[in-house]
Amino acid sequence: MTIADAINEMHEEMKRWRHHLHQFPETAYEEKETAAFISEKLRSFGLEVHEGLGQTGVVARLTSGEGGRSIALRADMDALFIQEQNAFAHKSKHDGKMHACGHDGHTSMLLGAASFLARHPDFKGTVVFIFQPAEEGRAGAKQMIDDGLFTLFPVDYVFGMHNFHDIPEGHFAIKSGPLMAAFDCFEIKLTGHATHAALPHSGTDAIVASAQLINALQTIVSRNIDPADSAVVSITQIHGGNTWNALPGEVILRGTFRCFKEETQELITQKIRHLVDS
Numbered sequence: 001m002t003i004a005d006a007i008n009e010m011h012e013e014m015k016r017w018r019h020h021l022h023q024f025p026e027t028a029y030e031e032k033e034t035a036a037f038i039s040e041k042l043r044s045f046g047l048e049v050h051e052g053l054g055q056t057g058v059v060a061r062l063t064s065g066e067g068g069r070s071i072a073l074r075a076d077m078d079a080l081f082i083q084e085q086n087a088f089a090h091k092s093k094h095d096g097k098m099h100a101c102g103h104d105g106h107t108s109m110l111l112g113a114a115s116f117l118a119r120h121p122d123f124k125g126t127v128v129f130i131f132q133p134a135e136e137g138r139a140g141a142k143q144m145i146d147d148g149l150f151t152l153f154p155v156d157y158v159f160g161m162h163n164f165h166d167i168p169e170g171h172f173a174i175k176s177g178p179l180m181a182a183f184d185c186f187e188i189k190l191t192g193h194a195t196h197a198a199l200p201h202s203g204t205d206a207i208v209a210s211a212q213l214i215n216a217l218q219t220i221v222s223r224n225i226d227p228a229d230s231a232v233v234s235i236t237q238i239h240g241g242n243t244w245n246a247l248p249g250e251v252i253l254r255g256t257f258r259c260f261k262e263e264t265q266e267l268i269t270q271k272i273r274h275l276v277d278s
Contacts, residue, residue, distance in 0.1 A: 007116060014112045017041070019090035021104035025079030025097040028134035031056040034077050034107070038131050041111050045118040047129070050152065054144035058131040059153055062117055068125025072153070074160040075110035076103045076135035102163040107131060109161075128153045137183055181230075181258035182265055188213070188276055194249035206251040207240055213275060214238075214253065220271045231259035231268060 026034050035056045042049045047060040084091050084098040092098045099105075114129045130149070134140030162180065167173055190210050195203025214235050225231045233255065240251030257268050 003116075003120075006120065007112065010112055010115065014108045017111055018104050018108040021077075021107055022099045023090050023093050025092050025094050025099045025104070027081060027097055028078050028136060028138035028140065029055045031077050031133045035131070035133075038077070038107065038111065042114060042129070045115050047114060047118055053147045053149055053152075054133050054140050056133040057140065057144045057147075057149075059149065060114060060129040061126060061153060062114070062121065062129070063126045064121035065124030068123070069157075070126040070128065070153075070155045072128040072130050072155040072158040073110055073113055074130040074132060074158055075106035076132045076140070077107045078103060078134055078136055078138075078140070080136055101136065103135065105163055106161075126155075128155055130158070137185060178260040181232075181260055183256060183258055184265065184269070185256050186254070186272060188253040188272075190251045190253070192247070192249055192251075195247050197245045197247055200247060203247055203249075205247050206249065207247065210238065210240065210251040210253055216275050217255075217272065220257075220268055220275075224267060224271055225259075225264060229259070229261065229264055231257065231264050233257040233268065233272075 020037065021034060024033055026032065035051060035058050038058045039049050039051055042058070042060040045060075047062055050059045050061075051057075053059060079092075079094075079097050079099045080101055081096055082098040082100045083096050084100075110129055110131065117123075117127055130144070130153075132140045132144060134143065161172060164173070190206045190213070192204035192206030192209060217233055217235065220233050221231050234257070235253055235255040237254035238251065239254075241248040257265075257272075259265050259268060
């Protein structure tokens with residue numbers, strides 16, 4: 001039997017794991033039931049399990065033969081604060097929470113790898129399986145490292161992957177250099193002076209100001225970032241006003257920017273503050 005055949009035999013079981021995880025999504029540092037599910041599966045594979053790194057992280061270790069390298073395989077396990085709109089049987093049972101980024105799939109894939117390698121330890125060395133909490137902007141990886149992850153489980157390399165909709169089934173893509181960008185969020189509150197819509201001259205229109213600012217923010221990347229570099233600034237939320245005939249006194253903008261270099265990160269931060277202050 002080939003490796004592919006052996007893994008294909010696990011397909012239905014792995015799908016059941018993903019459906020279970022998808023039904024019960026948990027967000028950053030609240031992945032207690034998810035961690036318990038993962039730990040139970042890992043122990044059933046006969047693996048040594050360590051819980052509680054990074055609050056809810058789970059780590060397992062498998063050693064085969066003598067000597068050899070030590071590598072880690074890593075997956076994230078937290079969900080997002082999104083209301084699921086799907087109607088299939090395994091849709092989220094937790095209101096306002098959903099595995100919209102595929103971490104249920106990542107976790108199932110890593111459990112599948114752990115199960116396969118535990119049953120077929122045809123290698124020399126150590127594999128560490130890392131199930132990370134709080135990937136969605138809450139620094140779960142850093143928390144696990146600060147808690148001693150690589151002191152307890154020293155490794156030579158760490159391998160991770162992320163599902164992506166335009167990669168053909170059965171393939172994966174790699175590149176040299178950074179692949180997944182840093183993720184920063186921001187909130188901007190514009191305070192004007194509320195007035196009747198028929199009397200705009202008697203107030204200060206925060207909505208028009210926010211529109212001007214949104215356009216100006218797009219010049220950060222197009223006119224300040226080296227074209228050979230890569231970055232993006234996106235406004236993802238606009239909140240202001242609650243009626244048709246009055247200009248609100250306040251507008252809130254929320255968004256994100258992503259980049260690969262610390263100097264680019266600092267430049268974007270400075271430019272956002274400069275434009276807002278202006």
